[in-house]
Amino acid sequence: MSTTVEEHAATVAALLAPALAAVADPSRAEMVPLTPAGPAHGRVLAADVRSPLPVPPFANSQMDGYAVRSADIAAATGSRPVRLPIGRARAAGDAADVHELGTATPVMTGAAIPAGADAVVQIEAADPPRFLGIGAAGGDPSAGVAFSTPVAPGTFIREAGSDVTAGQLLLTAGTRLGPAQLATLAAVGLTTARVRPRLRVLLVSTGHELRAPGETLGSGQIHDANTASLAASLIDTGAEVACAAAPDDAEALLAVIAAHPEADLLITTGGVSAGAFEVVRDALASRGVSFGHVAMQPGGPQGAGMLRRDELAPLPVVAFPGNPVSALLSFEMFLRPPLRRAAGLRDQREVRWLPLAHAIESPQGKHQIRRGMLRDDGSVSVGAPGSHLLHDYARSTVLVHVPAGIAALPAGAEVEVWRIDE
Numbered sequence: 001m002s003t004t005v006e007e008h009a010a011t012v013a014a015l016l017a018p019a020l021a022a023v024a025d026p027s028r029a030e031m032v033p034l035t036p037a038g039p040a041h042g043r044v045l046a047a048d049v050r051s052p053l054p055v056p057p058f059a060n061s062q063m064d065g066y067a068v069r070s071a072d073i074a075a076a077t078g079s080r081p082v083r084l085p086i087g088r089a090r091a092a093g094d095a096a097d098v099h100e101l102g103t104a105t106p107v108m109t110g111a112a113i114p115a116g117a118d119a120v121v122q123i124e125a126a127d128p129p130r131f132l133g134i135g136a137a138g139g140d141p142s143a144g145v146a147f148s149t150p151v152a153p154g155t156f157i158r159e160a161g162s163d164v165t166a167g168q169l170l171l172t173a174g175t176r177l178g179p180a181q182l183a184t185l186a187a188v189g190l191t192t193a194r195v196r197p198r199l200r201v202l203l204v205s206t207g208h209e210l211r212a213p214g215e216t217l218g219s220g221q222i223h224d225a226n227t228a229s230l231a232a233s234l235i236d237t238g239a240e241v242a243c244a245a246a247p248d249d250a251e252a253l254l255a256v257i258a259a260h261p262e263a264d265l266l267i268t269t270g271g272v273s274a275g276a277f278e279v280v281r282d283a284l285a286s287r288g289v290s291f292g293h294v295a296m297q298p299g300g301p302q303g304a305g306m307l308r309r310d311e312l313a314p315l316p317v318v319a320f321p322g323n324p325v326s327a328l329l330s331f332e333m334f335l336r337p338p339l340r341r342a343a344g345l346r347d348q349r350e351v352r353w354l355p356l357a358h359a360i361e362s363p364q365g366k367h368q369i370r371r372g373m374l375r376d377d378g379s380v381s382v383g384a385p386g387s388h389l390l391h392d393y394a395r396s397t398v399l400v401h402v403p404a405g406i407a408a409l410p411a412g413a414e415v416e417v418w419r420i421d422e
Protein backbone atom coordinates (compact mmCIF):
# COMPACT_ATOMS: atom_id res chain seq x y z
CA MET A 1 0.00 0.00 0.00
CA SER A 2 1.36 3.41 -0.95
CA THR A 3 0.55 6.65 0.84
CA THR A 4 1.18 10.19 -0.32
CA VAL A 5 3.89 12.43 1.11
CA GLU A 6 1.19 14.60 2.71
CA GLU A 7 -0.51 11.59 4.30
CA HIS A 8 2.73 10.27 5.75
CA ALA A 9 3.70 13.75 6.97
CA ALA A 10 0.35 13.96 8.79
CA THR A 11 0.89 10.48 10.27
CA VAL A 12 4.33 11.42 11.59
CA ALA A 13 3.12 14.78 12.93
CA ALA A 14 0.29 13.05 14.81
CA LEU A 15 2.71 10.42 16.13
CA LEU A 16 5.02 13.11 17.49
CA ALA A 17 2.30 15.35 18.90
CA PRO A 18 2.08 13.76 22.39
CA ALA A 19 5.87 13.79 22.86
CA LEU A 20 6.07 17.40 21.71
CA ALA A 21 3.17 18.35 23.99
CA ALA A 22 4.92 16.63 26.89
CA VAL A 23 8.09 18.70 26.49
CA ALA A 24 5.91 21.81 26.43
CA ASP A 25 4.29 20.84 29.76
CA PRO A 26 5.31 23.57 32.24
CA SER A 27 5.83 20.98 35.00
CA ARG A 28 8.80 19.59 33.04
CA ALA A 29 10.56 22.95 32.76
CA GLU A 30 14.26 23.21 33.58
CA MET A 31 16.26 26.20 34.80
CA VAL A 32 19.31 27.01 32.69
CA PRO A 33 21.92 29.68 33.30
CA LEU A 34 22.00 32.58 30.86
CA THR A 35 25.79 32.57 30.60
CA PRO A 36 27.17 33.87 27.29
CA ALA A 37 27.56 31.10 24.72
CA GLY A 38 25.97 28.86 27.35
CA PRO A 39 23.28 26.20 27.37
CA ALA A 40 20.33 28.56 26.98
CA HIS A 41 21.10 29.30 23.33
CA GLY A 42 18.48 27.67 21.13
CA ARG A 43 16.31 26.54 24.02
CA VAL A 44 12.58 27.33 24.16
CA LEU A 45 11.10 29.29 27.05
CA ALA A 46 8.77 27.27 29.27
CA ALA A 47 7.16 30.31 30.85
CA ASP A 48 6.47 33.94 30.08
CA VAL A 49 9.23 36.27 31.22
CA ARG A 50 8.46 39.69 32.67
CA SER A 51 11.09 42.33 33.00
CA PRO A 52 12.24 43.14 36.53
CA LEU A 53 13.66 46.47 35.33
CA PRO A 54 12.97 49.26 32.89
CA VAL A 55 15.32 49.47 29.93
CA PRO A 56 16.94 51.88 29.60
CA PRO A 57 16.98 52.15 33.40
CA PHE A 58 17.38 55.96 33.19
CA ALA A 59 16.88 58.68 30.57
CA ASN A 60 20.05 58.96 28.52
CA SER A 61 21.44 60.70 25.50
CA GLN A 62 21.00 59.22 22.05
CA MET A 63 23.78 61.43 20.65
CA ASP A 64 27.09 62.98 21.52
CA GLY A 65 26.14 66.62 22.07
CA TYR A 66 24.86 69.14 24.59
CA ALA A 67 22.04 68.57 27.05
CA VAL A 68 20.04 71.77 27.43
CA ARG A 69 16.80 73.05 28.83
CA SER A 70 14.89 73.57 25.57
CA ALA A 71 13.39 76.82 26.87
CA ASP A 72 16.92 78.28 27.14
CA ILE A 73 17.42 78.18 23.37
CA ALA A 74 13.80 78.67 22.28
CA ALA A 75 14.64 82.07 20.77
CA ALA A 76 17.72 80.92 18.83
CA THR A 77 17.89 81.82 15.12
CA GLY A 78 20.65 81.80 12.51
CA SER A 79 21.06 85.55 12.78
CA ARG A 80 20.63 85.64 16.57
CA PRO A 81 22.16 82.49 18.00
CA VAL A 82 21.89 81.81 21.72
CA ARG A 83 25.22 81.30 23.45
CA LEU A 84 25.35 79.26 26.66
CA PRO A 85 28.21 78.57 29.07
CA ILE A 86 29.47 74.98 28.93
CA GLY A 87 28.93 72.79 31.98
CA ARG A 88 30.80 69.71 33.19
CA ALA A 89 30.91 66.85 30.69
CA ARG A 90 29.08 63.53 31.37
CA ALA A 91 30.01 60.24 29.76
CA ALA A 92 28.11 56.96 29.63
CA GLY A 93 28.59 55.33 33.02
CA ASP A 94 28.85 58.54 35.02
CA ALA A 95 26.33 58.76 37.84
CA ALA A 96 23.27 60.88 37.10
CA ASP A 97 23.81 64.53 37.97
CA VAL A 98 22.14 67.94 37.87
CA HIS A 99 22.05 70.31 34.91
CA GLU A 100 22.59 73.93 35.73
CA LEU A 101 19.87 75.96 34.08
CA GLY A 102 21.08 78.40 31.46
CA THR A 103 24.06 76.22 30.53
CA ALA A 104 24.85 73.48 28.01
CA THR A 105 26.04 70.19 29.51
CA PRO A 106 28.29 68.11 27.22
CA VAL A 107 26.82 64.58 27.14
CA MET A 108 28.15 61.55 25.37
CA THR A 109 25.91 58.87 23.88
CA GLY A 110 24.47 56.78 26.71
CA ALA A 111 25.21 59.35 29.45
CA ALA A 112 22.39 59.96 31.93
CA ILE A 113 20.51 63.15 31.10
CA PRO A 114 21.30 65.51 33.97
CA ALA A 115 18.20 66.53 35.92
CA GLY A 116 16.84 69.81 34.58
CA ALA A 117 17.83 69.27 30.94
CA ASP A 118 15.04 68.17 28.60
CA ALA A 119 16.71 67.88 25.18
CA VAL A 120 20.01 67.10 23.50
CA VAL A 121 21.48 69.05 20.59
CA GLN A 122 23.88 66.81 18.67
CA ILE A 123 27.40 68.16 18.51
CA GLU A 124 27.28 68.67 14.72
CA ALA A 125 24.45 71.22 15.19
CA ALA A 126 26.33 73.28 17.81
CA ASP A 127 28.78 76.12 17.16
CA PRO A 128 31.56 75.10 17.26
CA PRO A 129 30.54 71.60 16.08
CA ARG A 130 33.12 69.88 18.30
CA PHE A 131 33.69 69.48 22.01
CA LEU A 132 36.02 71.92 23.70
CA GLY A 133 38.58 71.05 26.37
CA ILE A 134 37.16 67.59 27.08
CA GLY A 135 39.21 64.43 26.95
CA ALA A 136 41.40 64.49 23.83
CA ALA A 137 39.55 67.53 22.44
CA GLY A 138 41.51 70.74 22.58
CA GLY A 139 40.03 74.25 22.57
CA ASP A 140 38.88 76.65 25.21
CA PRO A 141 35.40 76.03 26.58
CA SER A 142 35.24 79.40 28.35
CA ALA A 143 33.66 81.13 25.30
CA GLY A 144 30.64 78.81 25.61
CA VAL A 145 28.68 77.22 22.79
CA ALA A 146 26.16 78.81 20.43
CA PHE A 147 22.90 77.34 19.11
CA SER A 148 21.17 78.75 16.04
CA THR A 149 17.93 76.77 16.17
CA PRO A 150 15.56 75.83 19.00
CA VAL A 151 15.24 72.20 20.04
CA ALA A 152 11.99 70.43 20.86
CA PRO A 153 11.72 68.94 24.35
CA GLY A 154 12.66 65.26 24.32
CA THR A 155 14.94 65.50 21.29
CA PHE A 156 17.60 62.76 21.32
CA ILE A 157 16.58 61.61 24.78
CA ARG A 158 16.03 57.87 25.24
CA GLU A 159 13.54 57.86 28.08
CA ALA A 160 13.72 55.36 30.94
CA GLY A 161 11.62 52.34 29.95
CA SER A 162 11.41 53.35 26.28
CA ASP A 163 12.55 49.85 25.27
CA VAL A 164 11.04 47.86 28.14
CA THR A 165 9.01 48.99 31.14
CA ALA A 166 9.40 47.34 34.54
CA GLY A 167 6.97 44.42 34.76
CA GLN A 168 6.40 44.32 31.01
CA LEU A 169 5.89 40.96 29.32
CA LEU A 170 9.27 40.51 27.68
CA LEU A 171 9.12 37.12 25.99
CA THR A 172 6.31 34.59 25.94
CA ALA A 173 6.43 30.85 26.65
CA GLY A 174 7.36 29.03 23.45
CA THR A 175 9.89 31.64 22.33
CA ARG A 176 13.16 30.23 21.10
CA LEU A 177 16.21 31.90 22.64
CA GLY A 178 18.30 33.22 19.78
CA PRO A 179 20.77 36.10 19.85
CA ALA A 180 18.26 38.96 20.20
CA GLN A 181 16.20 37.13 22.83
CA LEU A 182 19.30 36.27 24.88
CA ALA A 183 20.43 39.87 24.60
CA THR A 184 17.14 41.27 25.85
CA LEU A 185 17.18 38.86 28.81
CA ALA A 186 20.74 40.04 29.57
CA ALA A 187 19.69 43.68 29.21
CA VAL A 188 17.09 43.30 31.96
CA GLY A 189 19.68 41.62 34.16
CA LEU A 190 18.34 38.07 34.24
CA THR A 191 20.80 35.23 34.87
CA THR A 192 18.57 32.17 34.49
CA ALA A 193 15.66 31.12 32.33
CA ARG A 194 12.99 28.43 32.61
CA VAL A 195 13.13 26.42 29.44
CA ARG A 196 11.39 23.39 28.04
CA PRO A 197 13.32 20.15 28.21
CA ARG A 198 14.71 19.13 24.87
CA LEU A 199 13.14 16.27 23.01
CA ARG A 200 15.43 13.28 23.63
CA VAL A 201 15.92 11.41 20.40
CA LEU A 202 17.53 8.02 20.07
CA LEU A 203 19.04 7.79 16.59
CA VAL A 204 19.95 4.29 15.47
CA SER A 205 21.72 3.49 12.21
CA THR A 206 21.30 -0.12 11.25
CA GLY A 207 23.30 -2.26 8.90
CA HIS A 208 26.20 -4.60 9.53
CA GLU A 209 28.07 -2.96 6.64
CA LEU A 210 28.41 0.27 8.63
CA ARG A 211 31.59 1.46 10.28
CA ALA A 212 32.05 4.74 12.09
CA PRO A 213 34.16 7.39 10.35
CA GLY A 214 37.75 6.77 11.40
CA GLU A 215 37.39 3.02 11.36
CA THR A 216 39.13 1.04 8.65
CA LEU A 217 36.76 -0.34 6.06
CA GLY A 218 36.83 -4.05 5.40
CA SER A 219 35.49 -5.65 2.24
CA GLY A 220 31.82 -4.76 1.74
CA GLN A 221 31.84 -2.10 4.42
CA ILE A 222 31.01 1.62 4.24
CA HIS A 223 31.13 4.55 6.61
CA ASP A 224 27.97 5.52 8.44
CA ALA A 225 26.81 8.85 6.99
CA ASN A 226 23.23 8.88 8.28
CA THR A 227 24.18 9.37 11.91
CA ALA A 228 26.04 12.54 10.90
CA SER A 229 23.25 13.98 8.77
CA LEU A 230 20.40 13.18 11.12
CA ALA A 231 22.18 14.10 14.34
CA ALA A 232 23.02 17.52 12.86
CA SER A 233 19.46 17.91 11.58
CA LEU A 234 18.05 17.06 14.99
CA ILE A 235 20.40 19.39 16.84
CA ASP A 236 19.31 22.17 14.47
CA THR A 237 15.77 21.70 15.76
CA GLY A 238 16.89 21.89 19.39
CA ALA A 239 16.65 18.16 20.12
CA GLU A 240 19.06 16.19 22.31
CA VAL A 241 20.46 13.22 20.42
CA ALA A 242 21.84 9.89 21.57
CA CYS A 243 23.41 7.99 18.67
CA ALA A 244 23.77 4.25 18.41
CA ALA A 245 24.50 1.71 15.73
CA ALA A 246 22.86 -1.68 15.53
CA PRO A 247 23.88 -4.64 13.42
CA ASP A 248 21.33 -6.48 11.28
CA ASP A 249 19.95 -8.35 14.25
CA ALA A 250 16.50 -7.75 15.70
CA GLU A 251 17.48 -8.72 19.25
CA ALA A 252 20.49 -6.38 19.15
CA LEU A 253 18.31 -3.53 17.92
CA LEU A 254 15.76 -4.15 20.67
CA ALA A 255 18.61 -4.22 23.20
CA VAL A 256 19.86 -0.82 21.97
CA ILE A 257 16.35 0.60 22.34
CA ALA A 258 15.94 -0.92 25.80
CA ALA A 259 19.24 0.67 26.85
CA HIS A 260 17.67 4.12 26.27
CA PRO A 261 14.47 4.14 28.31
CA GLU A 262 14.66 7.94 28.55
CA ALA A 263 14.11 8.48 24.79
CA ASP A 264 11.06 10.48 23.69
CA LEU A 265 11.45 9.47 20.05
CA LEU A 266 13.29 6.74 18.14
CA ILE A 267 14.57 7.33 14.64
CA THR A 268 16.09 4.46 12.72
CA THR A 269 17.72 4.30 9.32
CA GLY A 270 17.98 1.26 7.10
CA GLY A 271 16.40 -2.12 7.28
CA VAL A 272 12.92 -1.19 6.07
CA SER A 273 12.61 -2.30 2.44
CA ALA A 274 12.24 -5.66 0.71
CA GLY A 275 15.51 -7.43 1.52
CA ALA A 276 15.96 -10.70 3.32
CA PHE A 277 17.53 -8.96 6.36
CA GLU A 278 15.33 -5.98 7.22
CA VAL A 279 16.24 -5.57 10.87
CA VAL A 280 14.05 -2.59 11.69
CA ARG A 281 11.01 -4.09 10.06
CA ASP A 282 11.71 -7.50 11.61
CA ALA A 283 12.19 -6.10 15.10
CA LEU A 284 9.43 -3.51 15.19
CA ALA A 285 6.62 -4.57 12.83
CA SER A 286 5.13 -6.98 15.36
CA ARG A 287 5.41 -4.39 18.14
CA GLY A 288 3.22 -1.60 16.82
CA VAL A 289 5.25 0.04 14.04
CA SER A 290 3.75 0.02 10.53
CA PHE A 291 5.87 -0.24 7.41
CA GLY A 292 4.80 0.77 3.96
CA HIS A 293 5.64 2.78 0.91
CA VAL A 294 5.31 6.52 0.48
CA ALA A 295 4.90 7.76 -3.08
CA MET A 296 8.12 9.71 -2.89
CA GLN A 297 11.50 9.26 -4.49
CA PRO A 298 13.97 9.06 -2.82
CA GLY A 299 12.53 8.00 0.51
CA GLY A 300 9.95 5.45 -0.57
CA PRO A 301 10.14 2.80 2.15
CA GLN A 302 9.04 4.24 5.49
CA GLY A 303 7.94 3.06 8.90
CA ALA A 304 6.08 4.84 11.69
CA GLY A 305 4.18 3.93 14.81
CA MET A 306 4.15 3.54 18.56
CA LEU A 307 6.52 0.83 19.71
CA ARG A 308 5.10 -1.32 22.51
CA ARG A 309 7.68 -1.83 25.25
CA ASP A 310 7.74 -3.99 28.36
CA GLU A 311 7.06 -1.90 31.47
CA LEU A 312 7.55 1.37 29.60
CA ALA A 313 5.19 3.69 27.79
CA PRO A 314 4.96 3.17 24.03
CA LEU A 315 7.71 4.98 22.13
CA PRO A 316 7.05 6.92 18.91
CA VAL A 317 9.22 5.50 16.13
CA VAL A 318 10.01 6.93 12.73
CA ALA A 319 11.93 4.51 10.51
CA PHE A 320 13.73 5.97 7.51
CA PRO A 321 15.30 4.12 4.59
CA GLY A 322 19.04 3.60 4.73
CA ASN A 323 20.16 5.27 1.54
CA PRO A 324 21.78 8.47 2.75
CA VAL A 325 19.92 10.88 0.46
CA SER A 326 16.67 9.08 1.27
CA ALA A 327 17.28 9.37 5.01
CA LEU A 328 18.08 13.08 4.92
CA LEU A 329 15.19 13.89 2.57
CA SER A 330 12.87 11.87 4.79
CA PHE A 331 13.91 14.08 7.70
CA GLU A 332 13.36 17.15 5.53
CA MET A 333 9.85 16.12 4.58
CA PHE A 334 8.53 14.38 7.70
CA LEU A 335 10.42 15.42 10.82
CA ARG A 336 11.89 18.83 10.19
CA PRO A 337 8.52 20.66 9.97
CA PRO A 338 6.92 19.38 13.20
CA LEU A 339 10.16 19.54 15.19
CA ARG A 340 10.89 23.09 14.08
CA ARG A 341 7.30 24.20 14.69
CA ALA A 342 7.53 22.86 18.22
CA ALA A 343 10.83 24.66 18.73
CA GLY A 344 9.36 28.02 17.70
CA LEU A 345 11.29 27.97 14.43
CA ARG A 346 10.05 28.62 10.92
CA ASP A 347 8.97 25.23 9.64
CA GLN A 348 8.95 25.90 5.92
CA ARG A 349 11.83 26.46 3.57
CA GLU A 350 11.86 29.54 1.37
CA VAL A 351 9.92 28.49 -1.72
CA ARG A 352 10.37 29.80 -5.26
CA TRP A 353 9.09 28.78 -8.63
CA LEU A 354 11.94 28.72 -11.14
CA PRO A 355 12.48 27.44 -14.68
CA LEU A 356 14.43 24.24 -15.20
CA ALA A 357 17.75 24.67 -16.97
CA HIS A 358 17.26 21.34 -18.71
CA ALA A 359 14.68 18.63 -19.25
CA ILE A 360 14.19 16.01 -16.54
CA GLU A 361 12.29 12.78 -16.07
CA SER A 362 10.51 11.66 -12.93
CA PRO A 363 8.74 8.46 -11.83
CA GLN A 364 5.15 9.29 -12.70
CA GLY A 365 3.48 7.85 -9.63
CA LYS A 366 5.83 9.49 -7.15
CA HIS A 367 6.64 12.92 -5.76
CA GLN A 368 10.25 13.23 -6.78
CA ILE A 369 12.66 15.48 -4.91
CA ARG A 370 15.81 16.35 -6.82
CA ARG A 371 18.82 18.20 -5.48
CA GLY A 372 19.80 21.21 -7.54
CA MET A 373 21.64 24.45 -7.91
CA LEU A 374 20.50 27.94 -8.76
CA ARG A 375 22.23 29.24 -11.87
CA ASP A 376 23.24 32.80 -12.55
CA ASP A 377 20.56 33.09 -15.26
CA GLY A 378 17.82 32.37 -12.68
CA SER A 379 17.19 28.81 -13.79
CA VAL A 380 17.79 25.71 -11.75
CA SER A 381 19.86 22.69 -12.75
CA VAL A 382 19.30 19.37 -11.06
CA GLY A 383 21.63 16.48 -10.37
CA ALA A 384 21.04 12.78 -10.94
CA PRO A 385 18.20 11.20 -8.94
CA GLY A 386 20.18 8.37 -7.27
CA SER A 387 19.57 8.09 -3.53
CA HIS A 388 23.24 7.25 -2.83
CA LEU A 389 24.50 10.56 -4.32
CA LEU A 390 25.16 12.26 -1.01
CA HIS A 391 28.01 14.43 -2.23
CA ASP A 392 25.73 15.95 -4.86
CA TYR A 393 23.30 16.82 -2.03
CA ALA A 394 26.14 18.45 -0.09
CA ARG A 395 26.90 20.72 -3.05
CA SER A 396 23.26 21.59 -3.72
CA THR A 397 21.59 24.83 -2.78
CA VAL A 398 18.00 23.84 -3.49
CA LEU A 399 15.55 20.95 -3.50
CA VAL A 400 13.45 20.67 -6.63
CA HIS A 401 9.98 19.14 -6.32
CA VAL A 402 8.34 17.24 -9.15
CA PRO A 403 4.83 16.28 -8.01
CA ALA A 404 3.34 12.85 -8.49
CA GLY A 405 1.62 12.55 -11.84
CA ILE A 406 4.43 14.11 -13.86
CA ALA A 407 6.73 11.85 -15.88
CA ALA A 408 8.80 14.47 -17.70
CA LEU A 409 9.38 18.20 -17.72
CA PRO A 410 11.01 20.17 -20.53
CA ALA A 411 13.73 22.78 -20.11
CA GLY A 412 12.10 26.03 -19.01
CA ALA A 413 9.24 24.37 -17.08
CA GLU A 414 8.59 26.15 -13.77
CA VAL A 415 9.25 23.93 -10.74
CA GLU A 416 8.82 24.37 -7.00
CA VAL A 417 12.22 24.99 -5.47
CA TRP A 418 13.11 25.02 -1.76
CA ARG A 419 16.24 26.83 -0.68
CA ILE A 420 18.43 24.70 1.58
CA ASP A 421 21.51 26.94 1.69
CA GLU A 422 20.35 29.23 4.51
Ligand SMILES: Nc1nc2c(c(=O)[nH]1)N[C@H]1C(S)=C(S)[C@@H](COP(=O)(O)OP(=O)(O)OC[C@H]3O[C@@H](n4cnc5c(N)ncnc54)[C@H](O)[C@@H]3O)O[C@H]1N2
Pocket: 205, 206, 207, 209, 210, 222, 223, 224, 225, 226, 227, 269, 270, 271, 272, 273, 274, 275, 278, 298, 299, 300, 301, 320, 321, 322, 323, 324, 326, 387
Ligand atom coordinates in the same frame (compact mmCIF):
# COMPACT_ATOMS: atom_id res chain seq x y z
N1 LIG B 1 13.60 -5.17 -4.11
C1 LIG B 1 13.60 -3.91 -3.62
N2 LIG B 1 14.73 -3.41 -3.22
C2 LIG B 1 14.75 -2.15 -2.74
C3 LIG B 1 13.57 -1.40 -2.71
C4 LIG B 1 12.38 -1.99 -3.14
O1 LIG B 1 11.31 -1.39 -3.12
N3 LIG B 1 12.44 -3.27 -3.58
N4 LIG B 1 13.62 -0.12 -2.29
C5 LIG B 1 14.87 0.55 -2.49
C6 LIG B 1 14.83 1.85 -1.89
S1 LIG B 1 13.93 2.99 -2.70
C7 LIG B 1 15.52 2.15 -0.79
S2 LIG B 1 15.53 3.72 -0.21
C8 LIG B 1 16.28 1.16 -0.06
C9 LIG B 1 15.92 1.20 1.41
O2 LIG B 1 16.55 0.19 2.02
P1 LIG B 1 16.62 0.00 3.56
O3 LIG B 1 15.95 1.09 4.25
O4 LIG B 1 16.16 -1.33 3.87
O5 LIG B 1 18.11 0.28 3.85
P2 LIG B 1 19.37 -0.66 3.73
O6 LIG B 1 19.06 -1.78 2.81
O7 LIG B 1 19.82 -0.96 5.06
O8 LIG B 1 20.35 0.34 3.04
C10 LIG B 1 20.11 0.89 1.80
C11 LIG B 1 21.43 1.46 1.28
O9 LIG B 1 21.85 2.50 2.12
C12 LIG B 1 23.13 2.24 2.67
N5 LIG B 1 23.13 2.73 4.06
C13 LIG B 1 22.36 2.25 5.04
N6 LIG B 1 22.62 2.91 6.18
C14 LIG B 1 23.57 3.82 5.90
C15 LIG B 1 24.25 4.77 6.68
N7 LIG B 1 23.99 4.92 7.98
N8 LIG B 1 25.18 5.54 6.09
C16 LIG B 1 25.45 5.36 4.75
N9 LIG B 1 24.83 4.48 3.97
C17 LIG B 1 23.90 3.70 4.53
C18 LIG B 1 23.25 0.74 2.63
O10 LIG B 1 24.57 0.31 2.65
C19 LIG B 1 22.55 0.43 1.32
O11 LIG B 1 23.40 0.67 0.23
O12 LIG B 1 16.05 -0.13 -0.54
C20 LIG B 1 16.04 -0.25 -1.95
N10 LIG B 1 15.93 -1.61 -2.30
Ligand code: MOO
Pocket: 296, 297, 298, 299, 300, 301, 321, 323, 326, 387
Ligand atom coordinates in the same frame (compact mmCIF):
# COMPACT_ATOMS: atom_id res chain seq x y z
O1 MOO C 1 13.07 5.51 -1.97
MO1 MOO C 1 14.68 5.02 -2.14
O2 MOO C 1 14.77 6.18 -0.94
O3 MOO C 1 14.48 5.91 -3.65
O4 MOO C 1 16.21 5.33 -2.72
